[in-house]
Amino acid sequence: EAQVTQNPRYLITVTGKKLTVTCSQNMNHEYMSWYRQDPGLGLRQIYYSMNVEVTDKGDVPEGYKVSRKEKRNFPLILESPSPNQTSLYFCASSLGTGGNQPQHFGDGTRLSIL
Amino acid sequence: AQKVTQAQTEISVVEKEDVTLDCVYETRDTTYYLFWYKQPPSGELVFLIRRNSFDEQNEISGRYSWNFQKSTSSFNFTITASQVVDSAVYFCALRFGQGAQKLVFGQGTRLTINP
Numbered sequence: 001e002a003q004v005t006q007n008p009r010y011l012i013t014v015t016g017k018k019l020t021v022t023c024s025q026n027m028n029h030e031y032m033s034w035y036r037q038d039p040g041l042g043l044r045q046i047y048y049s050m051n052v053e054v055t056d057k058g059d060v061p062e063g064y065k066v067s068r069k070e071k072r073n074f075p076l077i078l079e080s081p082s083p084n085q086t087s088l089y090f091c092a093s094s095l096g097t098g099g100n101q102p103q104h105f106g107d108g109t110r111l112s113i114l
Numbered sequence: 115a116q117k118v119t120q121a122q123t124e125i126s127v128v129e130k131e132d133v134t135l136d137c138v139y140e141t142r143d144t145t146y147y148l149f150w151y152k153q154p155p156s157g158e159l160v161f162l163i164r165r166n167s168f169d170e171q172n173e174i175s176g177r178y179s180w181n182f183q184k185s186t187s188s189f190n191f192t193i194t195a196s197q198v199v200d201s202a203v204y205f206c207a208l209r210f211g212q213g214a215q216k217l218v219f220g221q222g223t224r225l226t227i228n229p
């Protein structure tokens with residue numbers, strides 16, 4: 001089954017404790033992206049990647065890192081999480097870099113930073 | 115600036131009514147792509163439709179229809195004969211930039227269909 005898989009689905013942690021949210025897709029998609037969803041703000045793009053070893057900043061990259069060492073994986077790293085990073089996070093992928101391709105989203109990861 | 119505005123934060127209607135969700139976008143790009151996504155109470159994001167800036171043809175899919183007007187920078191979504199299962203948050207999104215790598219979402223419209 002074609003899917004984007006995020007782990008963990010839920011995480012409660014404390015300020016400053018490094019964490020990684022994994023994202024994996026099995027569709028051989030070139031493009032992957034991370035978003036955070038906050039009430040009243042919709043989804044905002046954090047980082048995106050056009051292909052292996054190619055990443056770039058979205059609208060809200062501060063406090064986050066990503067890597068794309070393999071085509072299927074695009075982990076989101078919070079080196080020193082803070083309470084303002086409490087949010088619902090979505091990973092997405094699409095077939096190519098053409099804008100006409102719809103993105104397939106993971107089921108989301110709810111992070112709470114205390 | 116590239117921006118998507120969904121002015122309707124919440125809409126509540128009675129089942130079988132028609133309802134239109136508004137989406138207004140801003141972009142300097144001549145090539146761009148517009149999308150609608152549905153987020154049901156379970157939380158996942160479901161793709162509904164895409165449109166590129168060169169295709170102003172309206173589209174109908176069952177009870178859903180979309181009206182794209184470049185003259186007013188709008189991409190509105192209408193549900194005809196609404197059903198309780200249509201209750202969800204709906205997001206309009208704009209994909210733009212070189213290679214269309216960036217995606218901007220509207221704030222979302224929470225649609226509640228009451229029986």
